[in-house]
Amino acid sequence: MTATAVTTxxxxxxxxxxxxxxxxxxxxxxxxxxxxxxxxxxxxxxLITRSNPAGLDIKNRLVPPAWAEGGSREHPLGTDQxxxxxxxxxxxxxRVSLLVGVSAVAVSGVVGVALGLVAGYYGGVVDDVIMRLAxxxxxxxxxxxxxxxxxxxxxxxxxVILVLGLTGWAQYCRLTRAQVLGLRETxxxxxxxxxxxxxxxxxxxxxxxxxxAPVIVIASFSVASVIIAEASLSFLGLGIPPSVPSWGGMxxxxxxxxxxxxxxxxxxxxxxxxxxxSINVLGDALRDILDPHxxxxx
Amino acid sequence: xxxxxxxVSAASFALLFLTGDPTELLLGSAADVMSQQQIEEFRRARxxxxxxxxxxxxxxxxxxxxxxxESLRHHRPAFExxxxxxxxxxxxxxxxxxxxxxxxxxxxxxSATRRGSAVDAGAMLVALxxxxxxxFWLGIVLIMLFGVYLPLLPIxxxxxxxxxxLPGVTLAAFPLARNARLTRSSVLEVMHQEYVRTARxxxxxxxxxxxRHALRNALIPVVTVIGLQLGFLLGGSVIVETIxxxxxxxxxxxxxxxxxxxxxxQAGVTMLAVTFVAVNLLVDLLYATLNPRIRYQ
Numbered sequence: 001m002t003a004t005a006v007t008t009x010x011x012x013x014x015x016x017x018x019x020x021x022x023x024x025x026x027x028x029x030x031x032x033x034x035x036x037x038x039x040x041x042x043x044x045x046x047l048i049t050r051s052n053p054a055g056l057d058i059k060n061r062l063v064p065p066a067w068a069e070g071g072s073r074e075h076p077l078g079t080d081q082x083x084x085x086x087x088x089x090x091x092x093x094x095r096v097s098l099l100v101g102v103s104a105v106a107v108s109g110v111v112g113v114a115l116g117l118v119a120g121y122y123g124g125v126v127d128d129v130i131m132r133l134a135x136x137x138x139x140x141x142x143x144x145x146x147x148x149x150x151x152x153x154x155x156x157x158x159x160v161i162l163v164l165g166l167t168g169w170a171q172y173c174r175l176t177r178a179q180v181l182g183l184r185e186t187x188x189x190x191x192x193x194x195x196x197x198x199x200x201x202x203x204x205x206x207x208x209x210x211x212x213a214p215v216i217v218i219a220s221f222s223v224a225s226v227i228i229a230e231a232s233l234s235f236l237g238l239g240i241p242p243s244v245p246s247w248g249g250m251x252x253x254x255x256x257x258x259x260x261x262x263x264x265x266x267x268x269x270x271x272x273x274x275x276x277x278s279i280n281v282l283g284d285a286l287r288d289i290l291d292p293h294x295x296x297x298x
Numbered sequence: 299x300x301x302x303x304x305x306v307s308a309a310s311f312a313l314l315f316l317t318g319d320p321t322e323l324l325l326g327s328a329a330d331v332m333s334q335q336q337i338e339e340f341r342r343a344r345x346x347x348x349x350x351x352x353x354x355x356x357x358x359x360x361x362x363x364x365x366x367x368e369s370l371r372h373h374r375p376a377f378e379x380x381x382x383x384x385x386x387x388x389x390x391x392x393x394x395x396x397x398x399x400x401x402x403x404x405x406x407x408x409s410a411t412r413r414g415s416a417v418d419a420g421a422m423l424v425a426l427x428x429x430x431x432x433x434f435w436l437g438i439v440l441i442m443l444f445g446v447y448l449p450l451l452p453i454x455x456x457x458x459x460x461x462x463x464l465p466g467v468t469l470a471a472f473p474l475a476r477n478a479r480l481t482r483s484s485v486l487e488v489m490h491q492e493y494v495r496t497a498r499x500x501x502x503x504x505x506x507x508x509x510r511h512a513l514r515n516a517l518i519p520v521v522t523v524i525g526l527q528l529g530f531l532l533g534g535s536v537i538v539e540t541i542x543x544x545x546x547x548x549x550x551x552x553x554x555x556x557x558x559x560x561x562x563x564q565a566g567v568t569m570l571a572v573t574f575v576a577v578n579l580l581v582d583l584l585y586a587t588l589n590p591r592i593r594y595q
Contacts, residue, residue, distance in 0.1 A: 136305045141533035141574060145309070148567045151555040152313050228432045232537055235434050236552055251435060255541075258442050265442065269435035277430035 057083030107165025112172025120180025406481025428475025525581030
């Protein structure tokens with residue numbers, strides 16, 4: 001066990017904004033703008049558009065975007081097959097994507113970090129059991145697991161969050177465990193133990209803060225992949241129920257009208273891609289800022 | 299490995315019990331027209347009144363023989379419904395895999411050897427986009443392009459090799475982008491190693507340095523990831539098959555979910571999971587032959 005102690009040193013404190021330079025800085029700034037825009041749209045959805053995302057208007061169905069022939073100023077991005085305003089549905093869809101992305105990652109992060117702390121600190125049988133579970137989790141394509149579980153449970157927002165959250169904890173667990181193995185034998189932990197600090201206190205006050213940097217980096221990439229997973233599940237009809245506007249669901253419905261209404265599949269897809277791309281770019285930048293040594297993690 | 303297979307079987311067994319009593323799930327709307335007594339009989343016939351461990355044992359024994367019960371919709375063995383779709387999925391997976399390795403790895407090598415050039419920047423931008431495009435959207439865009447504006451390629455179904463192009467490209471996009479990025483960073487890292495400097499110093503031509511000395515070592519981490527991707531192609535194929543109406547296991551699975559045909563769902567999930575585990579085992583073995591260093595550990 002002591003052999004592994006030398007391999008990981010405690011992460012150095014301090015943020016290195018200088019680590020992101022040149023074209024990468026421009027890209028990161030652009031990504032930050034996109035993510036901010038999506039967050040603002042999600043939070044302020046009712047303020048941005050006055051149209052009700054669920055408001056049916058059969059007379060105005062499949063209206064093209066404002067700049068195209070036959071478009072109207074009232075619906076800047078056009079309407080869908082039931083006459084619902086596309087822009088307001090996109091804004092409300094951002095809520096679902098962000099909510100699922102952040103909550104599912106929070107669930108898997110908390111579960112994974114907690115198990116990783118325990119496995120790394122105690123070792124022995126506890127470690128073995130937890131790591132075998134994690135191996136199973138990692139050895140299984142999680143989208144398949146999510147499909148299987150949701151097939152039985154049926155669609156629903158909280159179910160999607162729970163399923164995506166509970167199928168993604170293993171990577172946090174392994175990462176935290178590796179960090180703890182290194183930190184466990186360091187002098188400051190030894191010191192805390194000597195002055196009689198309780199195990200939970202050592203784990204939470206002394207080890208956890210030093211093990212967080214790579215976890216945060218992985219979490220930022222996970223938000224992007226969870227957003228894609230949610231959209232894929234909703235697209236398959238297994239994620240968010242059709243009554244709630246979500247990007248994946250919109251793409252699934254728009255697919256039927258592909259020949260008559262290109263805007264129905266173009267805008268939700270663009271929104272999805274730009275959001276995911278930006279989160280990934282921000283994750284890259286975050287990794288360099290928190291600790292340039294983490295390069296290669298992704 | 300055996301542990302994982304057992305866990306897979308437990309997971310697919312547990313699927314039916316997520317909602318409590320599987321009787322309702324299996325009978326579906328038929329339960330409404332049946333009398334209480336008929337429902338009880340069905341429950342007893344399926345053994346749902348027995349204790350859990352006994353039921354699990356029964357499930358494992360049957361599943362090991364490929365017996366998942368009868369499809370509720372097709373009225374023939376559920377395993378048969380899945381098994382006949384395997385060739386289509388394997389074909390699509392093989393094409394996507396070949397594309398992702400055949401284009402991804404060379405793209406990464408070219409980018410790395412011309413680091414900082416326009417070629418490098420362009421390739422990496424494309425790779426970044428490829429990693430961020432959700433596969434189902436890429437599929438839809440391709441269908442729109444080739445179905446509506448440029449009717450050159452068939453956009454759904456299976457038949458000639460032309461039918462393979464669009465689903466193959468869609469499924470390959472993500473792993474291709476990932477391979478390119480990974481190969482690039484791996485080659486760049488190796489190029490700084492001392493044995494590369496030695497090779498240069500003794501006058502090996504640049505191409506020889508890259509292909510004989512650097513690439514062999516740079517590809518070790520790439521092979522690991524490529525192996526893992528094989529399994530994830532299975533997961534991705536569920537979505538791609540649905541979009542392009544490709545008659546594979548993934549589409550059969552989604553259709554069965556839509557029809558509430560749970561024996562077929564169980565057979566499909568178990569099939570994909572076992573394949574995934576088998577592929578991973580194969581990759582591990584292959585990895586050991588490629589990299590002699592891990593053989594002795």
